[in-house]
Amino acid sequence: MKAVHFGAGNIGRGFIGEILHKNGFEVAFVDINETIINALNERDTYEIEYADDKHERLEVSGFKGINNGQNPDAVVEAIEHADIVTTAIGPNVLPYIAELIAKGIAKRRENNNERPIDVIACENMIGGTDFLHEKVAAFFSEEDKAYAAEKVGFPNAAVDRIVPIQNHEDPLFVSVEPFSEWVIDQTDVKTTDIRLDGVLYVDDLQPFIERKLFSVNTGHATTAYTGKFYGYETIDEALADEKVLAQLRNVLGETGALLVEKWGFDQDKHQAYIEKIVGRFQNPYISDAITRVARTPIRKLGYDERFIRPIREAKERGLSYTALLETVGFIFNYDDPADDQSVQLKELLNTKPVNEVIKEVTGLEDEALIAEIEQAIQK
Ligand SMILES: NC(=O)c1ccc[n+]([C@@H]2O[C@H](COP(=O)([O-])OP(=O)(O)OC[C@H]3O[C@@H](n4cnc5c(N)ncnc54)[C@H](O)[C@@H]3O)[C@@H](O)[C@H]2O)c1
Numbered sequence: 469m470k471a472v473h474f475g476a477g478n479i480g481r482g483f484i485g486e487i488l489h490k491n492g493f494e495v496a497f498v499d500i501n502e503t504i505i506n507a508l509n510e511r512d513t514y515e516i517e518y519a520d521d522k523h524e525r526l527e528v529s530g531f532k533g534i535n536n537g538q539n540p541d542a543v544v545e546a547i548e549h550a551d552i553v554t555t556a557i558g559p560n561v562l563p564y565i566a567e568l569i570a571k572g573i574a575k576r577r578e579n580n581n582e583r584p585i586d587v588i589a590c591e592n593m594i595g596g597t598d599f600l601h602e603k604v605a606a607f608f609s610e611e612d613k614a615y616a617a618e619k620v621g622f623p624n625a626a627v628d629r630i631v632p633i634q635n636h637e638d639p640l641f642v643s644v645e646p647f648s649e650w651v652i653d654q655t656d657v658k659t660t661d662i663r664l665d666g667v668l669y670v671d672d673l674q675p676f677i678e679r680k681l682f683s684v685n686t687g688h689a690t691t692a693y694t695g696k697f698y699g700y701e702t703i704d705e706a707l708a709d710e711k712v713l714a715q716l717r718n719v720l721g722e723t724g725a726l727l728v729e730k731w732g733f734d735q736d737k738h739q740a741y742i743e744k745i746v747g748r749f750q751n752p753y754i755s756d757a758i759t760r761v762a763r764t765p766i767r768k769l770g771y772d773e774r775f776i777r778p779i780r781e782a783k784e785r786g787l788s789y790t791a792l793l794e795t796v797g798f799i800f801n802y803d804d805p806a807d808d809q810s811v812q813l814k815e816l817l818n819t820k821p822v823n824e825v826i827k828e829v830t831g832l833e834d835e836a837l838i839a840e841i842e843q844a845i846q847k
């Protein structure tokens with residue numbers, strides 16, 4: 469079995485690569501990072517270390533690297549012969565790889581390849597694969613469209629594992645938290661004979677992705693932006709401060725109340741899920757930079773993203789969103805000169821009225837809510 473995976477970064481090598489390897493796949497990692505691609509081609513193995521007191525390691529083998537910037541034809545060829553295509557490159561990058569995926573699918577059609585294939589975006593985004601599908605379909609001919617409707621699955625997915633930025637001499641070595649969860653919407657899967665061990669296949673992904681995004685990611689981002697406000701550099705360091713921990717717990721209390729009401733989750737089980745998350749963030753064997761978790765703040769302020777969507781839905785249901793609003797205030801005040809979106813956000817705030825910036829980045833039209841956000845920013 470063959471897989472093509474876009475993005476040989478932290479989660480790519482540290483989770484998707486792990487699962488594909490354990491399931492016996494040969495993996496072609498596609499990336500523009502020359503150091504990583506060269507290392508993948510020079511070496512037969514790389515190691516994953518599980519960050520706990522045992523420090524166990526897994527040796528991953530059976531891979532190669534393709535630089536899509538330098539060798540796009542090799543990517544098309546790899547997709548032509550693959551059983552599965554996965555991505556973990558960041559939502560903003562998905563449009564840039566869409567054409568290559570479309571070309572690979574067109575090649576399969578031209579060669580009368582009857583074997584189905586699934587394309588799965590493993591990004592932190594609701595409807596990530598739907599978004600990628602839309603971008604890929606824009607490059608389809610009418611024949612490709614008909615072929616893809618029959619032979620190409622685009623299932624949405626949720627992935628969860630904390631993989632911080634790696635600073636090792638070995639560019640392939642990756643240290644990951646032991647916990648992991650990969651959930652795939654099986655209703656859109658076309659390769660029904662492939663069932664990846666380590667993946668949960670479900671009929672309705674929505675409760676899973678919302679639970680993950682609005683607990684793990686809303687909580688993580690809350691820790692990062694609140695932590696940065698109080699002068700910290702890493703997530704574990706920030707959570708040692710009771711003010712940051714309290715903000716995290718308050719936010720997870722608000723999204724938890726929403727999720728329990730919306731999806732009918734068992735209250736106690738959800739509380740246990742929250743406790744697990746707090747423990748994961750406090751993992752002493754992981755040092756996760758606030759700049760990584762807080763990266764691309766404009767994306768994180770999006771209409772369907774980890775803050776604005778739970779705020780909108782909590783408001784609709786008459787639930788509390790005070791702590792979520794406070795965190796949004798911290799995001800608008802976030803400053804990382806090395807993050808393009810942070811710089812862009814500052815520029816917007818320096819050149820336009822605050823309520824206009826809020827509308828622009830959040831997509832909100834609810835004037836009362838916009839005013840509440842403005843107050844939170846000023847506070
Ligand atoms: N790291 C985590 O803890 C984690 C967990 C779950 C989900 N995710 C999601 O996975 C995605 C990737 O996150 P990450 O932390 O692994 O980031 P990362 O920066 O470590 O990896 C992204 C990789 O994509 C590559 N890339 C960028 N542009 C590219 C292009 N045009 N073509 C090919 N490759 C390109 C980069 O060189 C990099 O190696 C994000 O959507 C993130 O939200 C991350």
Ligand SMILES: O=P(O)(O)OC[C@@H](O)[C@@H](O)[C@H](O)[C@H](O)CO
Binds near residue numbers: 631
């Ligand atoms: O990847 P982002 O920028 O959407 O979010 C940053 C982190 O919260 C995220 O990468 C988590 O580590 C991950 O989602 C845990 O599963």
